[in-house]
Amino acid sequence: MGKRKRTRKALADVSAAGAGTDGGREPGRFSARRKTETILRLLRGEALDGVARELGVTAATLAQWREQFLAGGQAALKSRPADERDEEIHRLRAKVGEITMNNELLLDRCHRLEGGLPLASRRRSE
Numbered sequence: 001m002g003k004r005k006r007t008r009k010a011l012a013d014v015s016a017a018g019a020g021t022d023g024g025r026e027p028g029r030f031s032a033r034r035k036t037e038t039i040l041r042l043l044r045g046e047a048l049d050g051v052a053r054e055l056g057v058t059a060a061t062l063a064q065w066r067e068q069f070l071a072g073g074q075a076a077l078k079s080r081p082a083d084e085r086d087e088e089i090h091r092l093r094a095k096v097g098e099i100t101m102n103n104e105l106l107l108d109r110c111h112r113l114e115g116g117l118p119l120a121s122r123r124r125s126e
Helices: 003-017 032-043 048-055 059-078 085-114
Strands: none
Touching: 032 048, 032 059, 048 059
């Protein structure tokens, strides 16, 4: 048997040995689903080093995936789902802001009239 055939056979044997957890794929790029399955194994108590060796990735990589996974989950729990009232709340806040500004302008005009001060001139729109 030639060297090339032995190398292919060795790679196939390594792939077959890990087929139970990663679908028989060789180490390389991991899909989001595959990463999630790996992280869940870690969260269930499997040893980080053992899983790293099995999948052919570093323990640091797995730890990074775990931290990203947990941070994403935490962010998802913080966000509040939007509902139909949000648009109405936004519209009403804008209206309150408009009314407040108009009241401030009217109060300013009243104070100027009471103090005998000239009113601010208006620009004519053309």
